[in-house]
Every structure is written in structure tokens, then in C-alpha cells.
Amino acid sequence: ETGVTQSPTHLIKTRGQQVTLRCSSQSGHNTVSWYQQALGQGPQFIFQYYREEENGRGNFPPRFSGLQFPNYSSELNVNALELDDSALYLCASSFGIRFREYNYGYTFGSGTRLTVV
Amino acid sequence: AQSVTQPDIHITVSEGASLELRCNYSYGATPYLFWYVQSPGQGLQLLLKYFSGDTLVQGIKGFEAEFKRSQSSFNLRKPSVHWSDAAEYFCAVALKGYNTDKLIFGTGTRLQVFP
Numbered sequence: 001e002t003g004v005t006q007s008p009t010h011l012i013k014t015r016g017q018q019v020t021l022r023c024s025s026q027s028g029h030n031t032v033s034w035y036q037q038a039l040g041q042g043p044q045f046i047f048q049y050y051r052e053e054e055n056g057r058g059n060f061p062p063r064f065s066g067l068q069f070p071n072y073s074s075e076l077n078v079n080a081l082e083l084d085d086s087a088l089y090l091c092a093s094s095f096g097i098r099f100r101e102y103n104y105g106y107t108f109g110s111g112t113r114l115t116v117v
Numbered sequence: 118a119q120s121v122t123q124p125d126i127h128i129t130v131s132e133g134a135s136l137e138l139r140c141n142y143s144y145g146a147t148p149y150l151f152w153y154v155q156s157p158g159q160g161l162q163l164l165l166k167y168f169s170g171d172t173l174v175q176g177i178k179g180f181e182a183e184f185k186r187s188q189s190s191f192n193l194r195k196p197s198v199h200w201s202d203a204a205e206y207f208c209a210v211a212l213k214g215y216n217t218d219k220l221i222f223g224t225g226t227r228l229q230v231f232p
Binding site for chain 2: 004031033035040041042043044045048056058090092094096104106108109110111
């Protein structure tokens, strides 16, 4: 069983640019969640995708957007990058059934380190 | 609003010593509770979780945690620390429900282990 793979591992972008981060979910998982972890902080929930639909969003502006594909892989897109967007972006996959209580069986990837200069 | 507090930013212990990492939460009801570990350059690995039942939870790598409702705490313990335990530890809570299984994390405790 493969784990969660994120690409790229490191990225440097200039303020105002756009970036796309990618996540391949673990085999058998249908849900992907994205978290932002700023330096010295705990991860913060950005949003979650369940079977290609957004299924909850944290307190992040609309310039943070995402997609989930039929194979349950996912992308996180950030437009108009700001210096404060510099962080480790973590993807976590899990298996969920809508309207059933979750078991929080997350598998996290190793993250993408984004630096905005 | 829900929140998680990890009062200790940095803890240093000697190898073989016991360890306790503190976690307090603020929530309207008893949430689901988790401890994760993050090694440098790695993602988060689940150590243990508490949903209900026995308040003393056993996890991987010899860790355990105790849920104390009266104190809104979920402290992580290990009787004898190994050098490989040096890492960042995060306590997290989740809302019981049927919507989004998002986790709310504390700010973490960095554990340093001296030989």
C-alpha cells in the first residue's frame, strides 16, 4: 500500500505569483485534506475534498483553491502569493463515508515547503 | 471557539528519563483527541487517539496518554525516552460530527533528548 506523496518537496516563488501543489492520496482513500503549517506553528486546516467536492473550508481567503480528481489525487492552488504564505503545506488522505461519523484515519504526506520572496 | 494549548514550547530530557507533554483543550463537549509526532522534514505520524471509553490510551513507540475530563487535558507520557524520540509533538482535537473531519492542532512541543 502506497502512502501519501506530495510534490514538489520545496518551492520558491515570488510575491504575486501563483503556485500549484500536488498530492497523491493513499490507495483506497477518497478524501484529501490540506493543512498549512507556518514556522513554529501547528498545522491549520485549509480545506477538504471528498469524492471531488469541497467538503469544508477553514479560515483561508478565496485565493486558496483546490481540486480533487477522479483518482482522488488533489491540487492546492494559491494565487497572488504573499510573504505570509511561506509555510509547509501538508496533505492528508483518509477514507470517509458521507453522513457517517469519521474515524480520522489520516495519512499525512511529508509536505511541500513553500517559500515566498 | 475551539482551541488547543500546549504550554511547553520546548522540553529537554535525558535519554532514559520519563516524559510528560501537556495538552489542554477548550471545547463545548468532549472532542476526539489525538497526539501526532513530526520528525524534521517529515509529515505527521499518529501516536495515539482517544474517542471514548478507557481514559488511558496506549499508542505506538511506547507512548500513552490520559484523558482527564475535569481538567480538559490529554497529556502524553513515556516512561523512558529514547534519543530517537527527539521530534515535534502536536496535540490535536476534532469535532465529533458528520461534516468535516478537520483537526485543530496546538502549536507543538519540541522535544530534545540528551544522551
